[in-house]
Amino acid sequence: MSPVSPPESLRATSRVTPQAAPRVLAYLRVSTAEQADSGAGLDAQRAALQAEADRRGWALEYVEDAGYSAKDLNRPALTGALARLNARGADVLLVAKLDRLSRSVHDFSGLVKEATRRGWSVVCLDVGVDTSTPNGKFMATITAGIAELERELIGQRTRDALAARKAAGVRLGRPPVLPLQVVRRIVEERDAGRSWQTIADSLTADGVPTARGGPTWTFSSARAVYRSQAAAPLRKQLEINA
Template sequence: MTPDFAHHPPRVIGYLRVSTEEQANSGAGLAAQRAALEAEADRRGWEVEFLEDAGVSAKDMKRPALTEALARLDAHKADVLMVTKVDRLSRSLGDFTRVLERAERRRWSVVCLDLGVDTSSPTGELLANIVASTAQYERRLIGQRTKDALAAKKAAGVRLGRPQTLPAEVVQRVVTERDAGRSWQAIADGLTADALPTARGGAAWTFSSTRAVYNSQAANGLRVAPDLSQGELC
């Protein structure tokens, strides 16, 4: 639903942004954005006030002027957020979609000149919904591709999750003690007693975690051939 403006004529925040200090110092980029927004506001008979983030990247939404703009819009001190191009607001489609969703919840409008997005009009609102739907579709595709890739790796026998890492001296200790005839549980109890964390950062070693270290790639080359005449210890 298109929001009802709190002010007549609507109060518009024209958001300006350039990424580099050089652009900010020259003023060319900011001046061009300001002129385009002023022309559009004049055409519609809107009042426009400008807030600018000069020399600030759009890698995230944590920008002083943008934060102020969104807070004023949420408080209904302004009715419309207007930008010349979507990348002035955000380089992330996901972030832009969240701005559109926020505007709908808080009942203010977004106007983006390059995309034709204008949630103050039915046609522009339709375009905004298409953008939001596209972003959602893209997220679902990425999620499905990730899920399929993990399933393929698991089927191929690839171990998933964070790689297990241990200090070389811990691996050497397990190999040395096992080759000296100690049982898996005795080695585990000793490592636990000495407060040495497991590969996953746990505090308690077990029969299986100790044996896994002994059979790991990290232990290759460290192992001394055991005396098989003594048999397998448990």
């Protein structure tokens, strides 16, 4: 007895519709200081992303932020990519390294929550994060925390080094620069017998910027210019002429 074929309606429901390939945005980022770093450079990131795309059979669309740090998510290409993902114009945000995307656990955790709520995924190759899975979401939070800890440790080491230099008497920051005519004016007015406050008030009234670009002079800032190395040859010249 030959088998009975199921009705056409049942046969239709048993067909499997092929799943469309995800629309993947491959994000690249370097800060200005990292441009020459071969390990973090754009070419290295692009090679890693393309290799993963070839493995998964994905077609990539690259989005790139060059010259931006990862201190926050306020970067032009990333902002545009997130807007497209949230609008369901793409399905996956792919990055070669987690720190290319964010070094803040607060920002990255918020991004993961947003991705989950909106229905798209984050994939970070270096740490094996794929937020389409529960384990991947957990790993995303852990690795972002490690990245932020590393950033804070670097910042603390920098602050400690600066404090040690300051304690040793090293002058920190960019040295103030004043036009020679302003230095000469202060020297000449002081040697003519004017008080520091009178000199400061006259500079402020004439709209002369301070060494750091401020609008208001004080007696101490005028005195500091007079005692500076830049004023030394002018003072000596005036002494000789006197």
